[in-house]
Amino acid sequence: MLTSQVLIAGGGPTGLMLAGELRLAGVDVLVLERRPEAMQESRAGGIHARTMEIFDQRGFLDAMLPEVRRLNVAHFSGLWLDVSGLPTRHPYLAAILQHRIERHLGEWARGLGVRVLRDTEVVGLREDGTGVEVELRGAATAARGAYLVGCDGGRSTVRKLAGFAFPGTPAKLTSLLADVELSEPPAPMFQVRREHGSFSVLDFEPGWYRVMTSEFDRVVDRDAEVGLEDVRAAMLRIAGTDFGMHSPRWVSRFSDAARQASEYRRGRVLLAGDAAHIHFPAGGQGLNTGVQDAVNLGWKLAAVLGGAPEDLLDTYHAERHPVGERVLRNTRAQTILGAPGEHMTDLRETMADLIGIGEANARLAGMITALDVRYDVGGDGHPLLGLRVPDVDVKAGEGTRVHELLRRGRPVLLDLGAGAGLREAASGWADRVDVVTAECADEPWRLPPSGEVAAPRAVLIRPDAHVAWVADGERVDGDGLRAALTRWFGPAS
Ligand SMILES: Cc1cc2nc3c(=O)[nH]c(=O)nc-3n(C[C@H](O)[C@H](O)[C@H](O)COP(=O)(O)OP(=O)(O)OC[C@H]3O[C@@H](n4cnc5c(N)ncnc54)[C@H](O)[C@@H]3O)c2cc1C
Incomplete structure (x- = not known):
């Protein structure tokens, strides 16, 4: 029997990110991945600013950047959003294929000591008072861990075996995707709406194109076979041409079924990524x-394994379920806005007009890039509370930017001139929280999606970069700081 503190089912982007986060915190982790080889096909073609920031916070973004094509727009149902003014060091859509992202995530995770066992499928599970045992098919037969996280994608076996409810809305359309060569390639086209549906022709990388179709008048059995001829037929119905497609590398089907696990944790089993939420890939x-x-999830699970109160894990659901719910809502809205018909054309023109207003553009861009995600961390209502900390320039021993201070995945209490009372109040957490004294010349701090706030005198930053406490007055509220430290990092030692 294989053993590990945490078992992760699925070595896609979510599983690899989680595994790296856990290793960074010193947790022993084993990733069980059904595929014998790394995936070469790529569903995703791009990532947004907040994810770029996260990769930067953990120090592997620089290795990825040469493979990134920067686009200064994102979109809402094919209506362009200007992201170039967002308050981030990455005000662009980073076009990079999923298999490349997974390669970088895998290299980072393995460099931290993550074990990935390929050709290993989770087929059964049993939970008891101290852990979870999984039955495996492939390279091993069984494994046991204190916790199991299902990162095994939209059809998650873990979700089904552990009895998570997965309510939502069924598919109302059929979308097809083919990565092909074209003998008559057009200029790239994105979400072109016609009478019978919409299509895109994208040139992700030299030598081949991605052709995608959406037909709103048919729903195909999700297990039915799909081939190049299906995509060709859909293109002929919608666009009247197939642009001479041939030599497919990958053909796939997806839909707008939108479902979300009603809880992200059941005892010692948790869900993350597509295993917890599925939706149309609108907006990427x-x-x-x-x-x-x-x-x-990573730092919370690591803290609980290190002795922090277990209810910290419940904040994972409390914080991430509403974020997933919002993604489902906005993708449903985007899907219907992409439907054919004159009425929809009129609605799209109205939306496009509104997006022309800077504040409306910023609101949607903040949502699609997830830069505006704010968790309820309590406190006195300071505008920074719950948001991810801006990556402002600082002069500190260990770094010149705030996000660089998060490389080790540890909480940081950033002292920007709060004085001696700060260290004293935090002394009971010195083993878990890094106190960093720095100078900050950036003034004011810009907040996503838009807005600004005077540079604070101190901030408590969680390992996921979200702000848990702020001091901006003359005096440090020691009780408030101790309450925040206790809430997120356990009692003082
Ligand atoms: C056409 C299309 C375009 C998209 N474009 C974008 C985009 O531009 N930007 C974006 O952010 N998202 C995009 N997405 C969504 C994105 O691809 C997924 O959200 C993402 O892959 C989810 O990652 P994951 O790790 O949660 O799940 P997955 O990537 O599905 O990984 C799950 C892993 O678990 C493994 N597994 C499954 N079952 C088991 C089992 N029982 N035991 C062990 N291993 C198992 C699988 O082999 C797989 O490796 C797109 C999706 C589609 C369909």
């Missing part, structure tokens, strides 16, 4: 959301 949010689930 799924992989991003999964990575962000993982970064929210």
Whole structure:
């Protein structure tokens, strides 16, 4: 029997991110992955600013950047959003294929000591008072861990075996995807709406194109075979041409079924990524959301394994379920907005007009990039509370930017001139929280999606970069700081 503190089912982007986060915190982790080889096909073609920031916070973004094509727009149902003014160091959509992202995540995770067991499928599970035992098919037969996290994708076996409810709305359309060569390639086209549906022709990488179709008048059995001829027929119905497609590398089907686990944790079993939420890939949010689930969960699970109160794990559901719910809502809205018909054309024109207003553009761009995600961390209502800390320039021993201070995945109490009372109040957490004294010349701090706030005198930053406490007055509220430290990092030692 294989053993590990945490078992992760699925070595996709969510599983790999979570595994790296846990290893960073010193947790022993084993990833069980059904595929014998790394996936070469790529569903996702891009990631947004918040995910870029996360990769930067953990120090592997620089290795990825040469493979990234920067686009200064994102979209809402094919209506362009200007992201170039967002308050982030990455005000662009990073076009990079999923298999490349997974390679970088895998290298980072393995570099931290993550074990990935391939050709290993989770087929059964049993939970008892101290752990979870999984039955495996493939390279091993069984494994046991104190916790099991299902990162095993939209059809998650873990979700089904552990009895999670997965309510939502069924598919109302059929979308097809083919990565092909084209003998008559057009200029790239994105979400072109016609009488019978919509299509896109995208040139992700030299030598081949991605052709995608959506037909709103048919729902195909999700297990039915799909081939190049299905995509060709759909293109002929919608666009009247197939642009001479041939030599397929990958053909796939997806839909707008939108479902979400009603709880993200049942005892010692948790869900993250597509295993917890599925939706139409409108706006390119799924992989991003999964990575962000993982970064929210990793440090909490590590803390609980290290002795923190177990209810910390419940904040994973409390914080991430509403984020997933919002993604489902906005993708449903985007899907219907992409439907054919004159009425929808009129509605799209109205929406496009509204998006022309800076504040409306910023609101949607903040949502699609997830830069505006704010968790309820309590406190006095300071505008920074619950948001991810901005990556402002600082002069500190260990770094020149705030996000660089998060490389070790540990909480940081950033002292920007709060004085001696701060260290004293936090002294009981010195083993778990890094106190960093720094100078900050950036003034004011810009907040997503738009807005600003005076630079604070101190901030308590969780390992996932979200702000848990702020001091901006003359005096440090020691009781408030101790309450925040206790809530997130356990009692003083
Ligand atoms: C056409 C399309 C375009 C998309 N574009 C974007 C985009 O631009 N941006 C974006 O953010 N998202 C996009 N997405 C969504 C994105 O691809 C997914 O959200 C993302 O892959 C989810 O990652 P995951 O790790 O949660 O799940 P997955 O990537 O599905 O990984 C799950 C892993 O678990 C393994 N597994 C499954 N069952 C078992 C088992 N029983 N035992 C062991 N292993 C198992 C699988 O082999 C797989 O490796 C797109 C999706 C589609 C369909």
